[in-house]
Amino acid sequence: MKPNKLIKWLAMSGVAIGSVNMAVAQEDDTIKVGILHSLSGTMAISESTLKDEMLMLIEEQNEKGGLLGKKLEPVVMDPASDWSLYAEQARDMLTGDDKVDVIFGNWTSASRKAVLPVVEEENGLLFYPVQYEGEESSENIFYTGAAPNQQAIPAVDYLRSQGVERWALLGTDYVYPRTTNKILEAYLKEHGVADEDIMVNYTPFGFSNWQSIVSDVADFGSQGKKTAVVSTINGDANVPFYTELSNQGISASDIPVVAFSVGEQELSGIDTGPLVGHMAAWNYFMSVDSDANYDFIDNWVEFTDDETAVTNDPMEAHYIGFNMWLEAVREAGTADVDAVKDSIIGVTVPNLSGGSSAMMPNHHITKPVMIGEIQDDGQFSVVWETSGNVAGDAWSDYLPESQNLISDWRAPLRCGKLNVESMTCEDGAGDE
Amino acid sequence: MTPTHTTIFRLRGEAGSRRVTGLKIAPRHWYCLPVMAVLLVWFALASPAQADVSPQRAQALLQALDTDDFDAKAEAAQAIAASDAAQKTRWLEAFLDGRLGRERDGERFYIITDDSGREWPIIDAITFEDAGTGSRRSVDAFRINNTLRTQLQGLIASLSLDEGDEATRLDAAKRLIGEVDAQSVDAVATQLDNEDSPAIRAEIETALALYRVEQGEGEALATLEGNLDTRVRNSLTTIANSDAPIAADAEKVLAGIENKRAWYERGQTLFFGLSAGSVLVLAAIGLAITFGVMGVINMAHGELIMLGAYTTWMIQQLLPGQPGLALLLAIPGGFLVAGAFGILIERSVIRFLKGRPLETLLATFGISLILQQLVRTVFSPLNRRVNSPDWLQGAWHLNEALSLTLNRLGVLIFCLVVFAALWALMRYTRLGLEVRAVTQNRAMARSMGVRAARVDMLTFGLGAGVAGLAGVALSQITNVGPNLGQSYIVDSFLVVVFGGVGNLWGTLVAGMSLGVINQVLQPWVGAVLAKVIVLIGVILFIQKRPQGLFAPKGRTS
Numbered sequence: 001m002k003p004n005k006l007i008k009w010l011a012m013s014g015v016a017i018g019s020v021n022m023a024v025a026q027e028d029d030t031i032k033v034g035i036l037h038s039l040s041g042t043m044a045i046s047e048s049t050l051k052d053e054m055l056m057l058i059e060e061q062n063e064k065g066g067l068l069g070k071k072l073e074p075v076v077m078d079p080a081s082d083w084s085l086y087a088e089q090a091r092d093m094l095t096g097d098d099k100v101d102v103i104f105g106n107w108t109s110a111s112r113k114a115v116l117p118v119v120e121e122e123n124g125l126l127f128y129p130v131q132y133e134g135e136e137s138s139e140n141i142f143y144t145g146a147a148p149n150q151q152a153i154p155a156v157d158y159l160r161s162q163g164v165e166r167w168a169l170l171g172t173d174y175v176y177p178r179t180t181n182k183i184l185e186a187y188l189k190e191h192g193v194a195d196e197d198i199m200v201n202y203t204p205f206g207f208s209n210w211q212s213i214v215s216d217v218a219d220f221g222s223q224g225k226k227t228a229v230v231s232t233i234n235g236d237a238n239v240p241f242y243t244e245l246s247n248q249g250i251s252a253s254d255i256p257v258v259a260f261s262v263g264e265q266e267l268s269g270i271d272t273g274p275l276v277g278h279m280a281a282w283n284y285f286m287s288v289d290s291d292a293n294y295d296f297i298d299n300w301v302e303f304t305d306d307e308t309a310v311t312n313d314p315m316e317a318h319y320i321g322f323n324m325w326l327e328a329v330r331e332a333g334t335a336d337v338d339a340v341k342d343s344i345i346g347v348t349v350p351n352l353s354g355g356s357s358a359m360m361p362n363h364h365i366t367k368p369v370m371i372g373e374i375q376d377d378g379q380f381s382v383v384w385e386t387s388g389n390v391a392g393d394a395w396s397d398y399l400p401e402s403q404n405l406i407s408d409w410r411a412p413l414r415c416g417k418l419n420v421e422s423m424t425c426e427d428g429a430g431d432e
Numbered sequence: 433m434t435p436t437h438t439t440i441f442r443l444r445g446e447a448g449s450r451r452v453t454g455l456k457i458a459p460r461h462w463y464c465l466p467v468m469a470v471l472l473v474w475f476a477l478a479s480p481a482q483a484d485v486s487p488q489r490a491q492a493l494l495q496a497l498d499t500d501d502f503d504a505k506a507e508a509a510q511a512i513a514a515s516d517a518a519q520k521t522r523w524l525e526a527f528l529d530g531r532l533g534r535e536r537d538g539e540r541f542y543i544i545t546d547d548s549g550r551e552w553p554i555i556d557a558i559t560f561e562d563a564g565t566g567s568r569r570s571v572d573a574f575r576i577n578n579t580l581r582t583q584l585q586g587l588i589a590s591l592s593l594d595e596g597d598e599a600t601r602l603d604a605a606k607r608l609i610g611e612v613d614a615q616s617v618d619a620v621a622t623q624l625d626n627e628d629s630p631a632i633r634a635e636i637e638t639a640l641a642l643y644r645v646e647q648g649e650g651e652a653l654a655t656l657e658g659n660l661d662t663r664v665r666n667s668l669t670t671i672a673n674s675d676a677p678i679a680a681d682a683e684k685v686l687a688g689i690e691n692k693r694a695w696y697e698r699g700q701t702l703f704f705g706l707s708a709g710s711v712l713v714l715a716a717i718g719l720a721i722t723f724g725v726m727g728v729i730n731m732a733h734g735e736l737i738m739l740g741a742y743t744t745w746m747i748q749q750l751l752p753g754q755p756g757l758a759l760l761l762a763i764p765g766g767f768l769v770a771g772a773f774g775i776l777i778e779r780s781v782i783r784f785l786k787g788r789p790l791e792t793l794l795a796t797f798g799i800s801l802i803l804q805q806l807v808r809t810v811f812s813p814l815n816r817r818v819n820s821p822d823w824l825q826g827a828w829h830l831n832e833a834l835s836l837t838l839n840r841l842g843v844l845i846f847c848l849v850v851f852a853a854l855w856a857l858m859r860y861t862r863l864g865l866e867v868r869a870v871t872q873n874r875a876m877a878r879s880m881g882v883r884a885a886r887v888d889m890l891t892f893g894l895g896a897g898v899a900g901l902a903g904v905a906l907s908q909i910t911n912v913g914p915n916l917g918q919s920y921i922v923d924s925f926l927v928v929v930f931g932g933v934g935n936l937w938g939t940l941v942a943g944m945s946l947g948v949i950n951q952v953l954q955p956w957v958g959a960v961l962a963k964v965i966v967l968i969g970v971i972l973f974i975q976k977r978p979q980g981l982f983a984p985k986g987r988t989s
Binding site for chain 1: 502529530547548549550568569572575576577578579581582662663666700701704707708711805808813814815817819820825826827835837838839840909910911913914915919950951954955958959960963
């Protein structure tokens with residue numbers, strides 16, 4: 001048995017124990033849904049929840065009668081937080097014995113970049129649920145997380161409306177923070193912020209020696225202008241960062257921190273008492289007030305059998321993506337990839353914040369943007385929200401190299417990187 | 433912000449609320465609205481004792497909070513504070529905690545008495561009668577934002593005015609700096625005359641001096657000399673850059689201040705470096721025993737650290753509400769758990785691989801992966817939250833420019849204690865003697881009657897136990913999760929090799945100096961490059977001096 005097969009077998013046997021329904025579904029009359037999330041290694045902390053969520057959604061759909069009269073069958077693999085293994089297993093899913101009809105998966109941009117050539121070559125479908133840096137549009141990938149204009153820019157606008165004049169952009173050293181901060185810097189300068197009022201700092205993954213950086217930020221913020229920290233610090237490094245902030249006595253009323261990678265799940269590892277008032281920008285918070293959300297939370301608590309289970313933004317993204325895919329398959333009458341690719345554009349499904357989200361021609365979706373302040377119970381309270389949905393923009397308007405680019409995967413154009421000035425497709429014409 | 437103005441009144445004493453209207457409410461500040469709110473409350477407080485208001489009035493007061501507009505909420509909160517309602521303090525406190533809410537399909541208002549679960553016990557907000565339970569579906573809790581939170585804290589403080597408390601007065605005095613203006617200067621001066629406490633007097637004098645300097649009085653500059661407050665520095669910078677007649681003098685004072693700050697900043701960097709170093713030393717010192725003394729390359733060392741951290745978490749789970757006691761108990765607990773695992777690893781794997789370093793390396797690497805996945809399966813891949821006791825939270829403020837965070841200070845002291853204990857153990861006990869004997873010449877030691885196998889086992893257990901202690905300390909400053917150990921294993925080897933294999937002092941000096949070098953470099957080149965530079969530096973150093981900082985004496989190889 002190949003190691004991949006072994007892992008898959010193990011994962012599947014786990015699934016079979018978890019749900020009796022699955023055993024009933026037989027090979028031929030099922031539609032296969034690939035779930036490509038790391039269940040071991042560093043990323044397991046974030047991704048294993050999404051695997052469970054997908055299993056829940058599939059189980060719910062099967063209870064409702066499946067899709068097109070067929071049962072949905074999950075195919076779970078564990079890429080073990082190894083980027084190249086993501087690509088390998090995606091290929092295995094698309095070409096191996098299973099031949100999945102759709103993949104829900106990935107978390108980090110690095111893993112998405114690894115899978116991208118595979119899904120394009122094998123003509124698969126990938127739903128990617130995490131906020132990311134933009135500057136990408138693939139015919140085969142649907143980006144249900146936020147693009148920078150659906151998270152970073154509105155957050156900065158909110159802070160500016162609160163009187164912030166100095167900006168410390170702190171991030172982990174990899175592609176998402178670097179691109180996001182590049183966009184933010186360009187955006188801030190366009191709005192008249194001087195060079196010396198912007199501080200940029202990058203730290204390695206899992207960084208924990210925050211003392212001198214936090215003390216630098218405190219110093220930066222003590223020059224008489226209202227200062228805020230925009231944090232793209234990723235994962236594990238957040239807990240020591242916030243601990244250091246509270247120990248050095250920096251509260252949200254002195255220097256507020258708005259984070260793009262800190263959600264309910266990350267906060268479950270921190271005592272949030274000293275962090276009350278610091279902010280996060282997302283398209284969904286667990287505290288969002290809507291019946292759809294309360295139903296989702298109830299189902300999730302029941303599924304995980306854990307009263308304290310939390311939901312977060314990438315989970316909502318998968319919820320939206322899964323429902324969009326279902327709708328598109330129903331509309332197309334088949335789970336065939338090419339048919340679904342065409343029918344999904346324009347599909348509108350309810351999201352968890354009480355509105356609905358639509359799939360755009362650039363394979364991004366429309367969502368509301370919210371700013372939440374951390375509460376002492378580890379939840380966020382929404383203090384600001386865009387008046388309507390914001391459409392995801394694949395190519396940022398604030399970077400000189402991409403301001404003329406758009407993406408449109410509809411029939412005549414079929415181009416992910418169209419230069420509107422020269423009207424040429426920079427990565428060549430689409431498949432057809 | 434808001435409390436500033438509240439407390440000014442307290443400072444002025446009898447100067448009285450008559451003057452209040454004259455107080456400058458700077459329109460350039462975005463927080464002027466809450467400030468006015470507090471002023472109005474101040475007037476209201478002058479009104480006689482509270483009485484019960486009619487339920488209709490109470491209903492109307494709470495009704496006003498039910499809006500999405502934070503400015504309107506601010507006004508409503510201020511109206512509540514100014515009202516006669518006997519319940520107003522409780523309302524505002526519940527509002528501040530996000531526990532005041534309204535029935536979703538009805539007119540009643542509730543206070544949530546415990547919002548920890550998903551079903552909350554609630555009471556009626558007006559009568560305080562028990563109202564059963566509610567959930568997020570049935571009760572819509574009113575939201576607040578940062579600005580409103582600051583204002584509410586001010587309102588609540590002003591409702592429970594506590595005159596005469598020295599800490600409060602000191603706090604108020606500190607907030608005065610930069611806030612004194614033409615209207616309030618006399619009152620502040622009167623307050624200075626009435627004040628006895630030297631600390632508070634100093635703050636008020638600074639505030640007054642800063643005001644006078646801003647008005648162009650050069651003599652007042654003397655008071656500000658060497659003052660470390662950032663507001664003083666900012667004001668002086670503005671004056672020094674202007675063309676005021678005192679600009680040159682201000683610049684001189686400013687230079688003195690900057691000079692003094694620079695020294696404190698160096699002190700602070702040193703502390704940061706030592707505390708970062710102490711973490712390295714703690715993580716490495718167990719390895720200095722297993723790798724340094726025994727020569728076993730133990731790749732599972734990081735996971736033994738992780739086990740110590742998880743032990744801390746488990747003991748905290750067993751003793752809810754007593755994080756301090758749990759942490760103290762975790763010190764022996766973490767040592768024993770990690771030590772037991774260490775002995776298990778030694779007995780089951782390492783002793784069979786004696787003298788085969790490559791196989792030991794691979795086998796222990798395998799063990800480290802097994803332990804990681806074991807923890808993931810048993811405890812979930814999510815990080816666990818280890819609470820810090822109060823005495824390890826916050827910072828020790830020596831002055832405005834220098835403060836030492838208590839958790840780091842605690843780890844630094846703990847590191848030195850562990851080091852001293854370990855050193856004494858190796859130096860003065862029989863076990864230490866036997867360990868040294870076995871390390872220096874195994875065959876000779878055995879012929880002298882030392883049971884080398886038993887010594888190996890105990891030494892390895894000791895090294896593992898110390899790794900467990902490192903885990904207990906790390907639980908206070910970083911994540912407790914399955915990956916905790918991975919991030920320290922490379923650094924630990926680096927420290928041991930740099931310090932000189934087999935030498936405890938070497939590990940201490942190496943760890944501390946790497947920590948300091950790293951923290952000195954960090955502001956210059958960033959965290960990523962600082963680490964790279966340190967690594968290259970150590971490699972070059974090892975090229976030049978393969979035996980490390982402290983060469984082992986004698987004929988050990």
